[in-house]
Amino acid sequence: MGRTISFLAMILLLVASSAQAQQYPEHPVRVIVGYAAGSGPDIQARTVAAQLSASLGQQFFVENRLGANGTIAARSVAQSKPDGYTLLFSSSSIAPTPYIYKNLGYDLFSDLEPIASVGILDGLLMLVDVKSPIKSLQEFIAYAKKERVVYGTPGVGNILHLATEKFSKAAGISMQHVPYKGASEVMTALLGGSVQVMIVSPPSTMGLLKDGRIRALAFTGTKPFPPYPDVPLMKDVLPGFAPMGSWGMFFAPGKTPKEIVDKLNCAIQQALQVPSVASVMARDGYVPDHRNAAATAAFFRKEVEQMAEAVKAAGIQPN
Numbered sequence: 001m002g003r004t005i006s007f008l009a010m011i012l013l014l015v016a017s018s019a020q021a022q023q024y025p026e027h028p029v030r031v032i033v034g035y036a037a038g039s040g041p042d043i044q045a046r047t048v049a050a051q052l053s054a055s056l057g058q059q060f061f062v063e064n065r066l067g068a069n070g071t072i073a074a075r076s077v078a079q080s081k082p083d084g085y086t087l088l089f090s091s092s093s094i095a096p097t098p099y100i101y102k103n104l105g106y107d108l109f110s111d112l113e114p115i116a117s118v119g120i121l122d123g124l125l126m127l128v129d130v131k132s133p134i135k136s137l138q139e140f141i142a143y144a145k146k147e148r149v150v151y152g153t154p155g156v157g158n159i160l161h162l163a164t165e166k167f168s169k170a171a172g173i174s175m176q177h178v179p180y181k182g183a184s185e186v187m188t189a190l191l192g193g194s195v196q197v198m199i200v201s202p203p204s205t206m207g208l209l210k211d212g213r214i215r216a217l218a219f220t221g222t223k224p225f226p227p228y229p230d231v232p233l234m235k236d237v238l239p240g241f242a243p244m245g246s247w248g249m250f251f252a253p254g255k256t257p258k259e260i261v262d263k264l265n266c267a268i269q270q271a272l273q274v275p276s277v278a279s280v281m282a283r284d285g286y287v288p289d290h291r292n293a294a295a296t297a298a299f300f301r302k303e304v305e306q307m308a309e310a311v312k313a314a315g316i317q318p319n
Contacts, residue, residue, distance in 0.1 A: 021259030024084055025058040031087045031250075032063050032077050034070025034094075035154070036182035040203035040284070044118050044248045045089035047280045051271035062089075066181050069093050069155045071104055078106035080253045084260040088112065088251040091201065093158035095300075096307040100157035102318045107254075114300040115250040115261055115293055116268040119286030122245045123221020124163055126199045126234065127214045129190055137218045137237045140197065144173040152186035152195040155179045157316050162307075163220055163244045164199045165314040167234065170241040190214070201246050202227070203284040220244045225285055247289070249300065258293075265293040 031049050035041045042064065049060035065073040070090050074097075080086035098108050106112070126137070134140045143149070153161040156179050168175055178195060180186045183204055189195045191213065202225065208214045209228065218234040219225045222243045234241050250268060252261055271277055272288055281288065291299060 021257060021263050024260050024263060025056055027085065028059040028061060029085050029087060030063055031060055031089050032065055032073045033089050034065055034067070034073030035091065036066055036184045037064050038204060039154075039183045040201040041089060041091045041248055043203045043280070043284070044286075047277055048089075048118055048250075048268060048271050051274055051277050052267055055267055055271060060087075069097055069100070069158045071097050071101060074108075074112065074251075075105045077251065077253055078111035082113075082253040082256040084252060084256055084264065086253065087115070087264075089248065090251065091159065091248055092246045092303065093154075093160070094249075095304045096157050096159070096162060096311050098304065099308050099311040100316060100318055108304060109301065111254040113252045113254050113256050113261055113293075114297045115252055116265045116296055117289040117291060117299070118248045118250070118268065118272060119281050119289050120245060120247050121201060121221075121284070121286050122223060123219045123225060123233075123243060123285075124160065124199050124246060125202050125205060125216050125225070125231070126167070126197065126218040126220070127190065127205065127216055128197050129193070130213055130215050132196070132215065134217070135215070137232060137234065140217055141171045141173060144171070144175060149173070149175045149197065150178055150195045151175050151197045151199075152178045152180050152189050153198065154181065154183045154186060156319075157311060157314075159244075159246055160199050160201070161316075162310050162314050166244060166310070167199065167220070167238070167241060169313070170234075170238040187214075201284075206284065227283060227285065247303075248286070249296070261293045265296070 031045055033042050033045045046062050049062055052060040074088055077086055077088035128134055151164055183200055186198050190198050216231045219231045220234045225231055235243055
């Protein structure tokens with residue numbers, strides 16, 4: 001009798017969960033972004049969220065919550081009700097966080113559920129102010145071996161910090177790191193002369209590159225950056241440099257019903273095929289990623305596990 005009741009309860013739960021997914025979303029959905037407005041992740045999140053609003057019939061609105069490499073935003077989502085109405089959008093800078101912070105306040109694997117990646121970015125851009133006399137990566141390395149160089153990133157241990165340290169080691173140079181709250185602050189510092197160089201994901205820099213206010217010295221990917229194919233590949237100048245890219249991904253709180261996660265994955269995949277959305281992603285160098293939710297979760301776990309060695313190599317001590 002007890003087993004029959006348990007079985008019936010399980011059936012009722014599955015039916016209720018399926019009905020909930022079919023009706024979802026019934027009211028607006030928050031998408032929390034841990035990076036500044038106008039940054040690469042913010043642009044991606046807003047572009048896809050606008051299309052989700054149109055396709056699913058409810059507003060998906062973006063809320064920026066800055067700080068600590070996106071962990072403040074991630075914590076707020078991890079602690080939210082797992083009903084699909086509070087989502088996280090993060091860049092790959094979330095991947096190293098378990099090795100940087102001793103107490104995140106949440107578990108990256110059990111308290112966050114990967115939904116879908118909006119695309120894979122093959123590489124990052126290394127930039128200087130256009131007023132800088134340095135015109136090439138070789139000139140920059142030679143300069144950094146003689147002079148003090150300051151670089152900025154949106155915080156200790158994020159993917160941009162790790163990429164810059166990776167470059168420094170391959171080039172045999174040492175630079176001073178200044179962490180900021182966001183990539184936009186770093187860009188302001190670069191244009192103002194407070195830092196001499198930065199490595200950044202392309203989306204937030206395209207306008208400045210087009211206006212000729214910044215100069216790209218190198219791209220950290222495996223192949224030329226499509227919008228600016230003449231920018232040298234870092235690996236071609238420094239054979240010891242292993243290419244490094246990035247990605248953007250939607251997450252739900254852990255224990256969000258699988259049916260809702262799968263529905264969101266499908267909706268995001270469809271959104272990425274809309275020409276206006278696809279053009280934004282292509283413009284910024286993102287290659288479409290068509291993994292389902294389960295494959296996205298497996299990809300995310302692998303990315304996080306690979307970051308342990310990168311953080312160690314950068315000499316970052318957990319705090």
